[in-house]
Amino acid sequence: MHLRDLMLAPVRWIHPRTRGRRHGPDPVLTVRNPVRVPQYPQLRSSPPKLSPVASDNPGRTLLQTGARNAGVKTRNGLPPMFIPNEHRPEGLYLPNFCNLRMVLAMVVAGELLAYVLSLSSAPGGEGRWYGLIMTSLFVQWVALSSIALLCVCRRLMDGWRDLVTTLYSFGLVLAVTVVVSEAAYWGGAYLKLFPAREGWHGEFLIRNLTISAIVTTVALRYFYVQFQLKKNIQAEAHARIQALQARVRPHFLFNSMNTIASLTRSNPALAEEVVEDLADLFRVNLADARTRVPLGEELALTRRYLHIEQLRLGERLTIEEDTAGVPLDAAIPMLTIQPLVENAVYHGIEPLPQGGTVRLRASLDRDGNIIIKVANPQPVAAAKRRPGNRLALDNVRQRLAAHFGGRGKLTLDDNDRYYEATLTLPYEKAGS
Amino acid sequence: MRVIIADDEGPARTRLRGLVEEIGGIEVVAEAGNGRQALLQCDELHPDAVLLDIRMPGMDGLEAARHLAGLEPAPAVIFTTAYSEHALAAFDACAIDYLLKPVRKARLAQALVKAQRLTSAQLNAVTQSLEGAARQRTHISARCGGRIELIDIADVAYFQAGDKYVSVHHRGGELLIDEPLKALETEFSQDFMRVHRSILAARDMINGLEKDPQGHYYVLLKDRQRLPVSRRHISELRALVRAGRIRT
Numbered sequence: 001m002h003l004r005d006l007m008l009a010p011v012r013w014i015h016p017r018t019r020g021r022r023h024g025p026d027p028v029l030t031v032r033n034p035v036r037v038p039q040y041p042q043l044r045s046s047p048p049k050l051s052p053v054a055s056d057n058p059g060r061t062l063l064q065t066g067a068r069n070a071g072v073k074t075r076n077g078l079p080p081m082f083i084p085n086e087h088r089p090e091g092l093y094l095p096n097f098c099n100l101r102m103v104l105a106m107v108v109a110g111e112l113l114a115y116v117l118s119l120s121s122a123p124g125g126e127g128r129w130y131g132l133i134m135t136s137l138f139v140q141w142v143a144l145s146s147i148a149l150l151c152v153c154r155r156l157m158d159g160w161r162d163l164v165t166t167l168y169s170f171g172l173v174l175a176v177t178v179v180v181s182e183a184a185y186w187g188g189a190y191l192k193l194f195p196a197r198e199g200w201h202g203e204f205l206i207r208n209l210t211i212s213a214i215v216t217t218v219a220l221r222y223f224y225v226q227f228q229l230k231k232n233i234q235a236e237a238h239a240r241i242q243a244l245q246a247r248v249r250p251h252f253l254f255n256s257m258n259t260i261a262s263l264t265r266s267n268p269a270l271a272e273e274v275v276e277d278l279a280d281l282f283r284v285n286l287a288d289a290r291t292r293v294p295l296g297e298e299l300a301l302t303r304r305y306l307h308i309e310q311l312r313l314g315e316r317l318t319i320e321e322d323t324a325g326v327p328l329d330a331a332i333p334m335l336t337i338q339p340l341v342e343n344a345v346y347h348g349i350e351p352l353p354q355g356g357t358v359r360l361r362a363s364l365d366r367d368g369n370i371i372i373k374v375a376n377p378q379p380v381a382a383a384k385r386r387p388g389n390r391l392a393l394d395n396v397r398q399r400l401a402a403h404f405g406g407r408g409k410l411t412l413d414d415n416d417r418y419y420e421a422t423l424t425l426p427y428e429k430a431g432s
Numbered sequence: 433m434r435v436i437i438a439d440d441e442g443p444a445r446t447r448l449r450g451l452v453e454e455i456g457g458i459e460v461v462a463e464a465g466n467g468r469q470a471l472l473q474c475d476e477l478h479p480d481a482v483l484l485d486i487r488m489p490g491m492d493g494l495e496a497a498r499h500l501a502g503l504e505p506a507p508a509v510i511f512t513t514a515y516s517e518h519a520l521a522a523f524d525a526c527a528i529d530y531l532l533k534p535v536r537k538a539r540l541a542q543a544l545v546k547a548q549r550l551t552s553a554q555l556n557a558v559t560q561s562l563e564g565a566a567r568q569r570t571h572i573s574a575r576c577g578g579r580i581e582l583i584d585i586a587d588v589a590y591f592q593a594g595d596k597y598v599s600v601h602h603r604g605g606e607l608l609i610d611e612p613l614k615a616l617e618t619e620f621s622q623d624f625m626r627v628h629r630s631i632l633a634a635r636d637m638i639n640g641l642e643k644d645p646q647g648h649y650y651v652l653l654k655d656r657q658r659l660p661v662s663r664r665h666i667s668e669l670r671a672l673v674r675a676g677r678i679r680t
Contacts, residue, residue: 251515255441258444259441259444262447266445312439312441313440350440353490
């Protein structure tokens, strides 16, 4: 096999010691709970291929989806944001030295270092080659012993703080350098390879240690930065998909479809209205979320949404709206009120067998700020609430901040009796 | 064939009823707006099958199915849901049928033909795959003189294991159920704690800890009842005292 092929080949080889341990060749590849993968419907069509070790160890297998190239499309063509949380690199920032690719990379890096060292120090001609060979031998011993030890210690480092891991790895490499230097010195002295002069032993040791310390520092720093970069790319992708998902609650869509299917038989005219409302809602949902609209439009959209919910929930949903005292031409980022009302229905009304009231109030305060309040009853104690993802709220907050800076706010009053979200924003005329 | 339709949304019930009637040979004997209603109706009307929406307020479809499994005779259960939630993977795994809304008529007819009773084992397996609060039932059910009795878990003060049965001490009295205390402890670990080898008390109900002159410990409940505490559970209660949650 050509060296280049080896470097580019997917990781198939696993150090026997790591089989069945908590760490696969790369943290990105480690799947703690592969059963959860099929949850992602997108992944269902082409199930992830499991490496040969999968069969005897279902809990800790390697996914060969190519996901290890974070930020790149995975093998099944999905962007990496579909990688479940468990795949995100966390914990140990050091790469897994137990895998063959890493070992080869280290050998190559060691060889380059040896070349640099011999270029800068040894005399020209025959002596240079001799120096290169000796330096290579030394560097490879240090490098391979160090990564072998780091590979063995990897399991130990699980859960350590980065600083501790760094100091530990650093100390380990220096210790290896001392041992190899001593061996080289005594071996060299025995074979009479060195100039037998006073103080050479100490100088040899200190030179080696200094070079080793500098190179190790640079390498650790490199691994650390690379790990952070990988983490950031994945976090960003994750945030993007979350922002997208926050905009449409699939339950609402399918329930509305069901309502339409029902009304088509009993009341076609009403079914038509619901289709129109739903179309409006989705048009806005699919539009650019950065758009500002007049407050009147946002309120109208919220009413369309409530119209659908009213048909669906019937008597269980009572709506109280008091928005008379507010200027309808005020600019507001689109989809700021509707998601709050949707939350109120989802968390406050749907879980109540008897239903309840959603209150929507809007007013202009003395300082010229627009205040919009959405309140709903609290069906259950805070501790037992439906697992809300708060995505909608974060999404609204982000967009308020983007439009109004510190002057736009979303505050929440979460007490035992009711839940109230309050939007505060400055009165700026739309279109100005 | 007689069926009951349970869904919290009126239009959804209307549509299902329409579809069922079109299929023919099937009578819709009742409609329910939540799991609790569906359960009580089943207890009374003994239908052959129930169309149960998974997401309903009060008692959801899954919990209703768990209680239904205890009925004699138990109806067949067909779940319906609007959205393919992740829980559905577990339904597939346990060979439990479900219909996605809006339901297709052909699919509904097929489901009704092969509808079968769900076993407790199937339902437990599905429940186990859920996370957190969703695993807990909101009610405890027991058959009492041929009728089903439902007790809101919030009304339960404590469970006490007897020789054969566990007695549920609740606001309205006492009831015997045929479930091991250990299983109850696992299911309701959020709200109940073991204070004695044979007693599982509601955390919310525990008011204080006291010690008698003989050195025995007791927990005081909010309704003034005194329950014995065994030695191995004292430390956990003391921790609650220290945290200011209960007094001595």
